[in-house]
Amino acid sequence: MTCKEIIKYFEEWAPKEIAWQKDNVGLQVGSLNNKLNNILLCLELHDQVIDDAIKKNCNLIISHHPLLFQPLKKIDLQNDKNSKLIEKLIKNNITLYSAHTNLDFTKEGVSFELAKKLKLNNIDFLVHQNSNQYKLSVFVPVDFVDKVANAIFENGGGRIGEYTNCSFRTKGNGTFKGSGNSNPYLGEKNKIELVEEIKLEVLVDSWKLKKILTAIFETHPYEEVAYDIYPLANSNKNYGAGTIGELDKPMHQKQFLDYVADNLKIKNFRYSKGNNKIKKVALCGGAGSDLVKDALNSGADAFITADLKYHTFQDANEKILLIDAGHYETEIHSLDEVKRKLSHYTIGKNINTKIFKYEGSTNPIFFYNK
Numbered sequence: 001m002t003c004k005e006i007i008k009y010f011e012e013w014a015p016k017e018i019a020w021q022k023d024n025v026g027l028q029v030g031s032l033n034n035k036l037n038n039i040l041l042c043l044e045l046h047d048q049v050i051d052d053a054i055k056k057n058c059n060l061i062i063s064h065h066p067l068l069f070q071p072l073k074k075i076d077l078q079n080d081k082n083s084k085l086i087e088k089l090i091k092n093n094i095t096l097y098s099a100h101t102n103l104d105f106t107k108e109g110v111s112f113e114l115a116k117k118l119k120l121n122n123i124d125f126l127v128h129q130n131s132n133q134y135k136l137s138v139f140v141p142v143d144f145v146d147k148v149a150n151a152i153f154e155n156g157g158g159r160i161g162e163y164t165n166c167s168f169r170t171k172g173n174g175t176f177k178g179s180g181n182s183n184p185y186l187g188e189k190n191k192i193e194l195v196e197e198i199k200l201e202v203l204v205d206s207w208k209l210k211k212i213l214t215a216i217f218e219t220h221p222y223e224e225v226a227y228d229i230y231p232l233a234n235s236n237k238n239y240g241a242g243t244i245g246e247l248d249k250p251m252h253q254k255q256f257l258d259y260v261a262d263n264l265k266i267k268n269f270r271y272s273k274g275n276n277k278i279k280k281v282a283l284c285g286g287a288g289s290d291l292v293k294d295a296l297n298s299g300a301d302a303f304i305t306a307d308l309k310y311h312t313f314q315d316a317n318e319k320i321l322l323i324d325a326g327h328y329e330t331e332i333h334s335l336d337e338v339k340r341k342l343s344h345y346t347i348g349k350n351i352n353t354k355i356f357k358y359e360g361s362t363n364p365i366f367f368y369n370k
Helices: 003-013 047-055 081-091 110-117 142-154 206-219 253-264 289-297 310-316 327-331 334-348
Strands: 026-029 038-042 058-063 095-098 121-130 133-141 168-177 192-205 227-232 235-252 277-287 302-306 321-324 355-357
Touching: 003 058, 003 095, 003 334, 026 081, 038 047, 038 334, 047 058, 047 081, 110 121, 110 235, 110 253, 110 277, 110 327, 110 334, 121 277, 121 289, 133 142, 133 206, 142 192, 142 206, 192 206, 206 227, 235 253, 235 289, 253 277, 253 321, 277 289, 277 327, 289 302, 289 310, 302 327, 310 321, 334 355
Parallel strands: 038 058, 038 355, 058 095, 277 302, 302 321
Antiparallel strands: 026 095, 121 235, 133 192, 133 227, 168 192, 235 277
């Protein structure tokens, strides 16, 4: 197995195309064509992570935070920290791949894992992505509709939330008249034909469209395929920001604060006064201050995220229990889900690849207690 194959599987879960457009996700350093040895997962790259990868014979590192976020202006091997890390990766033939906001915005990603740590029920995205899907309609002769539909489904079309192979089929009659240069699958040249066809309609994520069209053209019997593509403003059920869920039973504020500390294994965090009874909880792993209004509009009793400013707390005071649980503390748990998914894939393929989570990750922020 190559690094490329495992990354292809990973991106079926957390596609690069759903990431924030200013983010830099995907390959950072190295080659995805290298034969895969072992994999090391981490939040961010530093010297100790590379040393651990070398020790464990890992030639693929998957980090959450990208090493390369701003464009490089120079590679200074004497004075620049990132340049030295790049050199060390290349000298040891280690490939670095980063999954940042695409891991944030996917189902079972960062915020979903955070919600599971708090044992919430009925977990869904707090805000769904929208306007990144198409309605694809293709007209197919009756005998070929299943073959064309399966080609669409196999390439990722027709997925809505927890359902796959979703389509709508309408029976009708199609007409056509081929020219003298045509080669019609049905009927004759220079003759108007009336054929029973199925209008097959599916939802397609925008980044999958090209691949799905290729699959249609390869399986459809007609020389000229009739199809329509409609851009949609729909909410995408499969991708979004933050999560929202419910506790088994309502908790008083003090009880809930203790519950958060125990389940996220943290001793210190900031919070503002909010509802005294907590049942509905919104979350966003990492910096989620932009979602405070969405949490309020959702009817959440509490919102847990990180990197909140003073005025954000001030604005939310008495409206919602706002908790800044820390950037590290709200993201580190997502590596467990990445490890589970990649392990499931390699075991299913009978591939002897070990997947490690870097155990030296710590919060770079300390709390001073006099």
